[in-house]
Structures are given as structure tokens and as C-alpha cells.
Amino acid sequence: MATKTHLSTRPVHPVSVGTRMLQGAGIAFLLIVVFLLGVKNPNPAWGKFWMIKPLLVVPIAGAAGGVFYYLMDHLRYQGGWKKIAALVLGLLGYLFVLWIGTVLGLNGTLWN
Template structure:
């Protein structure tokens, strides 16, 4: 059996956290893109590039929420939380993060 040193374990943990954050960002981007695709006639006062703000902010909120999800599920024993509670709590944190990112991204346009 090959032993791994601490450096290899840290790289694997960072890669897993990055994948979880990327998954959270991709899901958030898909949801906000689907939501913005339904806008047929945007207000001319918003400007031509009004979609850029929500398309950047919402995936960032999704990535942060996905990272928090990883941290909570990976370190639930150290925090003294049962795994089922950690799963429910991380899902709630993701939904709240996605909602807050949507509010921040759409403020001044679709969220008045």
C-alpha cells in the first residue's frame, strides 16, 4: 500500500471543495439563465448589458454556497453535528445563498 503524505491529501481536499463550488455555481448559472431567458421586453432604462450583473453574482453566490456545503458535510463530525442535520442545513444554506444572490443580482432590474 502506498502512503500519501499530507500535501497529497490537501490537494485532494482542495479539488473536492473546488468541484463542489463549481457544481453549485453551474446549477445557479443554469437557474438564473433560465429565469432571464423568459424576459421578452426588458425596460430600456436598464441598459443593454443589464443581464451581466445577475449572470455574474448569482453563480458566485452558488459557488460560495457549494463551498459551504462541502465544508459542512466534510467537517460535520468535528463540528459535532449529525450527518442528516448537516445535509439538511447545507441544503438550506444553499437555497438561502441562491436566493440572496438572486436578490443582489436582480436588484434594480427585475427585483424592484
């Protein structure tokens, strides 16, 4: 007679990478839209469609930040101080990537 064991383990990633990417891109898109709506009189030298570059680059950077946050999950589920460190590193990494994406997206227009 064989002994059966029922092992139950928690998944390391309870949320998929695609979900984290969409969350990161969505937050970045909302932030850049709010920032761009404040521009009342854009410089005519920027061209007619100057908003397209930041509206594409910043959400892509936000999605990359979401991937970084996703990669911190293995530390987050170890508990203790590692959970706090993963949360802080994940948020700082997301904010850094979002900042770099904003600089790259607004380069040549609002960011000189």
C-alpha cells in the same frame, strides 16, 4: 524488530472545494439563465447589457453556497442524525446564499 501498523482512514473531504464550488456555480448559472430567458420585453431604462450583472453575481453566490456545503462534510461523515442534519443545513445554507445572490444580482432590474 519494529511493528508496522497500517492505518486507513476515510478522508473527511472526498470531493475538493473547487468541485463543490463549480457544482454550486453551475446550478446557480442554469437557474438564472432559465429565469432570464423568460424576460421578453426588458425595460429600456435597464440598459443594453442588463443581464451581465445577474449572470455574474448569482453564480458567484452559488459558488459560495458550494463552499458552505463543503464545510458541512465533517458532520456528514459522522453518521447518524448528524448526517441528516448536515445534509439539511448544507442544502438550506446553499438555498439561502443562492436567494441572496439572486436578489443582489437582479437588484435594479427585475427585483425592485
